[in-house]
Structure formats: structure tokens, C-alpha cells
Amino acid sequence: MPKRLETVVLHDSSTPVFGDIEKGGSVIVTTFDTVLNQIRANSLFPLTFGLACCAIEMMSTAGSRFDISRFGMEAFRASPRQADLMIIAGRLSKKMAPVLRQIYDQMPEPKFVISMGACASSGGVYNNYAIVQGADQVVPVDVYVPGCPPSPDALLYGILKLQDKIKKGHSPKHFKDLRVIETTPRVIEKVEF
Amino acid sequence: MEVVRDVVKPIIAGFGITRRRLAHKKVTIMYPEEKRQQYPRTRWRHVLTRYESGLERCIGCSLCAGACPARCIYVQASENTDAERYSPGERYAVRYEINMIRCIFCGYCQEACPTGAIVLRNDFELANYRREDFIFTKEMLLEPMPLQ
Ligand code: SF4
Ligand code: SF4
Ligand code: SF4
Numbered sequence: 566m567p568k569r570l571e572t573v574v575l576h577d578s579s580t581p582v583f584g585d586i587e588k589g590g591s592v593i594v595t596t597f598d599t600v601l602n603q604i605r606a607n608s609l610f611p612l613t614f615g616l617a618c619c620a621i622e623m624m625s626t627a628g629s630r631f632d633i634s635r636f637g638m639e640a641f642r643a644s645p646r647q648a649d650l651m652i653i654a655g656r657l658s659k660k661m662a663p664v665l666r667q668i669y670d671q672m673p674e675p676k677f678v679i680s681m682g683a684c685a686s687s688g689g690v691y692n693n694y695a696i697v698q699g700a701d702q703v704v705p706v707d708v709y710v711p712g713c714p715p716s717p718d719a720l721l722y723g724i725l726k727l728q729d730k731i732k733k734g735h736s737p738k739h740f741k742d743l744r745v746i747e748t749t750p751r752v753i754e755k756v757e758f
Numbered sequence: 759m760e761v762v763r764d765v766v767k768p769i770i771a772g773f774g775i776t777r778r779r780l781a782h783k784k785v786t787i788m789y790p791e792e793k794r795q796q797y798p799r800t801r802w803r804h805v806l807t808r809y810e811s812g813l814e815r816c817i818g819c820s821l822c823a824g825a826c827p828a829r830c831i832y833v834q835a836s837e838n839t840d841a842e843r844y845s846p847g848e849r850y851a852v853r854y855e856i857n858m859i860r861c862i863f864c865g866y867c868q869e870a871c872p873t874g875a876i877v878l879r880n881d882f883e884l885a886n887y888r889r890e891d892f893i894f895t896k897e898m899l900l901e902p903m904p905l906q
Pocket of ligand 2: 831863
């Protein structure tokens with residue numbers, strides 16, 4: 566009966582499969598979470614979060630030459646409410662950090678973060694007063710992609726690593742696994758010029 | 759007649775573009791299965807090379823660390839002895855670490871190296887989950903021994 570489900574699920578080796586796959590007509594026993602993780606991994610909605618030069622390579626990843634839609638994530642969303650993957654593409658300045666955190670908080674769970682490029686991951690060459698030395702000081706990062714900028718293939722490799730992670734079930738399953746979300750509004754200091 | 763002019767004709771013209779596009783060359787690179795050919799001067803992951811004899815080229819001079827704009831190379835040199843010889847010169851690098859996550863793959867280290875020890879090759883698959891995994895030690899960077 567579920568021919569379709571078979572072709573989708575059999576792709577992944579992390580899914581427990583019983584019966585003879587070669588002969589077709591097998592029974593698949595799996596958990597709801599596993600199926601859900603497969604779906605999650607193959608339909609990520611990235612947020613348009615280009616901060617600097619790395620964003621050019623992120624855009625080119627969405628182009629037809631590298632074609633991110635092969636992994637079901639061509640729909641870049643401008644609204645955090647509709648996105649579940651944040652690709653931090655570019656250097657994160659200290660002025661931008663509260664904005665990044667706020668947008669991250671607005672994304673619905675489960676959410677994933679890829680830190681793209683040397684600047685977003687560690688500060689890169691900009692070891693100075695203006696740049697946050699690694700986006701992981703502000704938001705939890707799932708995959709780091711080194712490079713300046715990472716070529717589209719390198720970013721795709723990072724995305725595949727993230728898909729692996731999601732398929733292995735690293736998305737939060739219980740309420741206590743959820744990342745800490747700020748429930749009280751932050752007091753943002755007024756800046757005098 | 760206006761329907762034909764305003765609706766049918768533009769649709770046929772539009773599909774004409776689609777039909778012509780079908781004959782074009784396919785540009786998509788099916789990345790995980792098929793990798794694109796890198797350009798000859800592509801700079802990605804570093805490799806510490808050896809001479810044909812198996813001795814390391816690196817002499818622990820730290821010129822690469824001085825040239826690095828991201829300050830992501832750490833070299834600790836030590837003296838070669840006749841019993842334990844790693845490189846042909848007087849000294850060798852006992853520790854050689856590159857912080858890949860801070861490196862911007864500019865290739866200045868390759869330019870600065872007097873012996874051509876550090877070279878940037880084209881392995882771009884470097885993404886990982888933890889920031890600590892990006893400290894590449896000398897063992898990870900060194901080429902394997904050449905076949906005798
Ligand atoms: S890593 Fe390089 S390309 Fe990316 S934002 Fe920083 S300077 Fe720009
Ligand atoms: S490529 Fe550039 S940034 Fe990377 S280690 Fe060499 S000199 Fe430093
Ligand atoms: S890699 Fe080259 S420049 Fe760097 S310490 Fe070794 S010999 Fe000197």
C-alpha cells in the first residue's frame with residue numbers, strides 16, 4: 566500500500582526497516598518522531614539573514630547552478646514566523662546582535678542555526694570592538710561552515726550535515742529539551758548620541 | 759478576437775520560451791553525488807607537505823603565523839637532533855595548529871612560507887558541529903608518508 570512512504574523513508578539509513586527491502590512489499594516499523602524528523606530535514610525553510618559578503622554566496626546557493634531546492638529548502642522566508650532555519654551569513658556586529666537574538670526568538674520551534682563563514686562563526690579577521698566574536702555567543706549554533714566566503718558547495722555540505730543531525734533526531738522532543746526562550750521582555754538601553 | 763490577442767497568443771509565446779529553454783545545457787551540479795571541478799588556484803584546506811624522502815618541509819620558522827591576517831596559526835618550534843630528525847634544517851615544528859574557523863583562506867601563509875611547506879588544496883568539506891573540532895593539529899594537516 567504505502568508505496569510513496571516507502572520511497573521516502575527507505576532513503577535514509579537511520580530509519581529502522583524490517584523485512585526484505587530488495588523484494589519490495591516490506592513492512593516499515595518506525596516511530597512517529599523518525600518520520601517527523603525526515604519531514605523536517607527535507608523541508609527546511611531558511612530565513613533570509615544575509616549580513617555581509619557571505620550572503621552573496623548564500624544567494625548563489627539558491628541559484629540554478631547549485632540549486633538548494635533539491636533539498637527542499639528553496640523557499641527563503643522574510644518573516645521569522647515562517648522560517649525554521651537561520652543561516653547567519655556574514656559578520657555579526659554588536660549593534661546587530663540584539664536584532665539577531667530577537668528574530669531567533671520569534672522563530673517557531675524546532676529551529677536550527679547555521680553559522681556561515683569565518684566572521685559569523687568566530688569573528689574571522691575582524692578581531693575588534695565592533696564584531697561579535699562568534700554568533701554562538703548570541704544564539705545556539707548547530708553547524709559551523711568555515712570559509713571566507715564558503716563556496717556554495719561548502720554551504721551545501723554544511724546543510725547536509727545539518728540534515729543528518731535532524732534525521733538522527735536532534736530536534737527537541739520534550740518540553741525540557743526546548744532551548745531557553747526569553748519570556749520576559751529585555752530592557753534595551755537607550756543609546757545617547 | 760481580443761481573447762486570442764490578449765490571452766492565447768502571450769501564453770503560446772511564453773511556452774515558446776520554455777520550449778527553447780528545454781534544449782539548453784543543464785547547469786545544475788548535483789553536489790553530493792557529483793562535485794564540480796575546482797579552479798587550479800582554489801584555496802581551501804591546508805596541507806603540510808613533505809619532501810620525497812618523507813622529511814617534513816616545515817622548519818618551524820613561524821613566518822606563516824606572522825603573515826596570517828586572522829592570527830589563526832600557532833607554531834611551536836623545537837631543535838632537530840640526529841636521533842630524531844623530522845626536517846632537514848636545524849629546527850622543526852613540534853606543534854602546528856590552525857584554527858580553521860577563523861582562517862579566511864587568503865593563502866598568505868602559503869606565500870610567506872620559505873620552504874613551501876604549507877599549501878592550500880581544494881578540500882572544501884569542512885563544516886562541523888562543534889567549534890572545538892576546528893582546531894586542526896599537525897597530525898591532521900600533515901601529508902601521509904610518501905610510498906617508498
Ligand atoms: S567570512 Fe568573509 S565573506 Fe563571509 S562575511 Fe566574513 S569577510 Fe565576508
Ligand atoms: S589562509 Fe590566510 S587566514 Fe588562513 S591560515 Fe593562511 S594566512 Fe591565515
Ligand atoms: S609552514 Fe612554512 S612559514 Fe610556517 S613555520 Fe613551517 S616553514 Fe615556517
